[in-house]
Amino acid sequence: MTDIRRTVLWVVFTMSLVLLWDGWQKHNGHPSMFSPPAAKPVAAAGSAAQAGVPATAGQAAGATAVPGAPLAAKSEKLTITTDVLTVTLDTQGGDVTRVELPKYLHSPEPGLFDPLLQAVGLKDKPKVEPTPIVLLDAASQSYKAQTGLVGTRGEQLPTHNTLMTVTTPERKLADGANELLVRLESAEVGGVTYVKTYSFKRGDYVIGVKHEVINKGAAALTPQVYVQLVRDGVAGPGGTAFTGTFTGPAIYTDKNKFQKFEFSDLAKGKAEHEKTANDGWVAMVQHYFASAWLHNDAAPREFFVNKLKGAVPEQFAVGMVFTLPQLAPGATATKLDQLFVGPQEENKLAALAPGLELVKDYGIFAILAKPLFWLLEKLHSILGNWGWAIIALVVLLKIAFYWLNASAYKSMAKMKAVGPKIQEMRERLKDKPQQMQQEMMKIYREEKVNPIGGCLPIFLQMPFFMGLYWVLLSTVEMRGAPWLGWITDLSVKDPYFILPLLMTASSLFQVWLNPTPPDPMQAKMMWIMPLAFSFMFFIFPSGLVLYWLVNNILSIAQQWYINKKLGVQN
Numbered sequence: 001m002t003d004i005r006r007t008v009l010w011v012v013f014t015m016s017l018v019l020l021w022d023g024w025q026k027h028n029g030h031p032s033m034f035s036p037p038a039a040k041p042v043a044a045a046g047s048a049a050q051a052g053v054p055a056t057a058g059q060a061a062g063a064t065a066v067p068g069a070p071l072a073a074k075s076e077k078l079t080i081t082t083d084v085l086t087v088t089l090d091t092q093g094g095d096v097t098r099v100e101l102p103k104y105l106h107s108p109e110p111g112l113f114d115p116l117l118q119a120v121g122l123k124d125k126p127k128v129e130p131t132p133i134v135l136l137d138a139a140s141q142s143y144k145a146q147t148g149l150v151g152t153r154g155e156q157l158p159t160h161n162t163l164m165t166v167t168t169p170e171r172k173l174a175d176g177a178n179e180l181l182v183r184l185e186s187a188e189v190g191g192v193t194y195v196k197t198y199s200f201k202r203g204d205y206v207i208g209v210k211h212e213v214i215n216k217g218a219a220a221l222t223p224q225v226y227v228q229l230v231r232d233g234v235a236g237p238g239g240t241a242f243t244g245t246f247t248g249p250a251i252y253t254d255k256n257k258f259q260k261f262e263f264s265d266l267a268k269g270k271a272e273h274e275k276t277a278n279d280g281w282v283a284m285v286q287h288y289f290a291s292a293w294l295h296n297d298a299a300p301r302e303f304f305v306n307k308l309k310g311a312v313p314e315q316f317a318v319g320m321v322f323t324l325p326q327l328a329p330g331a332t333a334t335k336l337d338q339l340f341v342g343p344q345e346e347n348k349l350a351a352l353a354p355g356l357e358l359v360k361d362y363g364i365f366a367i368l369a370k371p372l373f374w375l376l377e378k379l380h381s382i383l384g385n386w387g388w389a390i391i392a393l394v395v396l397l398k399i400a401f402y403w404l405n406a407s408a409y410k411s412m413a414k415m416k417a418v419g420p421k422i423q424e425m426r427e428r429l430k431d432k433p434q435q436m437q438q439e440m441m442k443i444y445r446e447e448k449v450n451p452i453g454g455c456l457p458i459f460l461q462m463p464f465f466m467g468l469y470w471v472l473l474s475t476v477e478m479r480g481a482p483w484l485g486w487i488t489d490l491s492v493k494d495p496y497f498i499l500p501l502l503m504t505a506s507s508l509f510q511v512w513l514n515p516t517p518p519d520p521m522q523a524k525m526m527w528i529m530p531l532a533f534s535f536m537f538f539i540f541p542s543g544l545v546l547y548w549l550v551n552n553i554l555s556i557a558q559q560w561y562i563n564k565k566l567g568v569q570n
Contacts (some may be wrong), residue, residue: 074163075090075091075163076090076091076166077090077097078090078091078166078171078182079171080171080172080180080182080198080200081171081173082172082173082200082201082204083102084101084102084103084204084205084342085100085101085200085207085341085342086099086100086101086132087099087100087200087207087341089182089184089198090138091163091164091165091166092161092162093148093160093161093163093164094160094198095138095145095160096136096145096339096341097136097137097138097144098136098138098139099135099136099137099341100132100133100134101132101134101135101205101289101341101343103132104132104133104289104343104479105131105132105133105480106130106131106132106133135289135291135341136291141231141232141234142230142232142311142313142315143229143230143284144229144231145227145229145230145291145339145341146227146230147160147196147209147211147227147228147337148160148162148194148225149194149213149223149226150224150321151190151221151222151223151224152221152222152224152323153221153222155190155223156189156190157189157190157192157194158186158189158190158192158193158194162186162187162189162194163186163187164184164185164194164196165184165185165187166182166183167184167185168181168182170182173200177202178201178202179199179200179201179202180199180200180201181198181200182198182200183195183196183197184197184198188216191215191221192214192215192216192217192223193213193214193216194211195211195213195214196210196212197209197210197212205340205342206338206339206342206352207338207339207340208336208337209227209337209338210334210335211225211334211335211336211337212332212333212334213225213324213327213332213333213335214331214332215327215330215331215332216329216330217329218329219329220326220327220329221326222323222324222326222327223324223333224322224323225321225322225324225335226319226322227282227293227319227320227339228293228304228317228318228320229249229282229284229291229292229317229318229319230315230316230317231284231315231316232313233263233264233267233314233315235247235248235263245286245287245361245473245474246260246285246286246361247263247286248261248262248263248266248285248316249261249266249283249284249285249305249317250282250283250284250318250358250359251273251274251280251281251303251305251318252280252281252353252356252358253274253277253280254277254280255274256274257355258355258358259273260285261305261318263316266305266306266307266316267314269306269307273303275303276300276301276303277300277301278298278299278301279296279354280301280303280320281293281294281295281320281353281355282303282305282318282319282320283318283356283359284318285359285361287361287474288343288474288476288479289342289343289476290344291339291340291341292339292340292353292356292359293319293320293337293339294337294338294340294352294356295336295337295338296338296353296354299322300322301322302320303318303319303320304317304318304319304320304321305317305318305319322335338352340352343476344357344359344474344476345476345477346360346373347377360474360475361470361474363470365463365466365467365469366470368464368466368467369467369470369471372393372468373471373475375393375396376389376390376393376468376471376475379392379393380477385481385483386478386481386490386543387481387482387483387484387490388483390490390546390550391550393468394468394547394554395550395554397464397465397468398551398555401461401464402558406558406562418443418444421443422440425439425440425443426440465551468547469544472541472543472547473541473544478490478541478543479491483542486498487499487542489542490541490543490546491542491543492541493538493540493541493542494538494542494545499537499542499545499546499549500534500540500545503537503545503552504531504534504537506549506552506553507530507552508527508530508531509556510530510552510555510556510559511527511530513556513559513560
């Protein structure tokens, strides 16, 4: 039995080291040992097969390019500026091809030991100005928002490949103004003119999009408006070196709720989703940020999500198709949509559209993470600092689980108390393993010790602490939020490793407080494993390390108190 436990421990320890090393490799931009490296972007061939929309109603939406829609010979890039968005519009189809978020800045993260080397004067600190986060970027990620028209009978109508003309002069939201309108109008294609008007509002990450379809032909037609988000399949930055966050498309309907799709599944054609509904939205999700096409009015729509055929590099599209009423010659149809491009601020997202807050990825612990985030936010509103709010939340959790933890620590204290007796018995019966097991169980019965009593209460609490872990990992409000002194951003690693070193020390102190395993090999493993696992805390976001450190300190205090109360020598 002892040999089996020893083997299991070594297997767990070895696999942990392998996973740690693999995570470290991915953190530094190297390919994972368990998956092929992502394909590097390659310049696209000069073809129209770069975006997917339905050719006609009823066909596989998003699977192919619009037939017969030649690329515009030359287009103009328009830069639209508001207080919270810097948007690039391309007059080819009126695409949104780039969005910067000036309120959210990015600074290149220094090397692992750069801050320490700079602190002692061995390395100069580079002068790097922070730059705005770029969410949509057609140049580097093929990431863009597109709209256009298709005909139900295969008519050639203006699409995202049709050249449009800007008919409004304004490019910047003026001081004192609350709204900026940018109007683009297409040439006549198939007897139809397509007018698209973007509406930008002060302090708003939602861009209004008004579609006007003018039938200048001699015959009636039934046009369809499509909206879609297109991007490559390379996951954006997010999570930690060991815990990735979701990047990819998502669809929401009231019937099937939130569905997200891995790029790898889309590449294999495995994505199953509801094709039609009277409600819902589509989105592209990544760590902290998202883009989404919203249409909250009840109206029939078709959904599509898939890999684009012929696109180089590999690209994926998610979108919706709306069928407009039949247009008589000379008639005009109007439709309103919204394009959200911004941070995953949970409460604001919930107010924009039903279920939109679900783009904030809590993983499998969402049912626990959501109330924990609510509590964390309430604490932040009282304390005014996310670092102190984290500490207060951990304190409240420890209070809530005090008696459960007390049961575990009492069990461990009793185990430590009988440790010398167990050790003496093992030495005496080391050549008689069967008798040793019987004698050990007898000692446990006499001393009323449950060997697993210290594990079960902690095991029951793990889902709550994992839920809190995901809250801290996915909350954009932590981004750039300071705590104390040298911790100027809770979403990045501690530059001087003070918190990770304290975390390591607290983990080792906990090992010392716990009962020593009777097996010498297990005893050594108990000391080695905290050191091995502490490696990850050196590159974890400091908010996460703060959370674990405070939890350790409170656990140590409670266990120390119980040991003293039971008369167990520490």
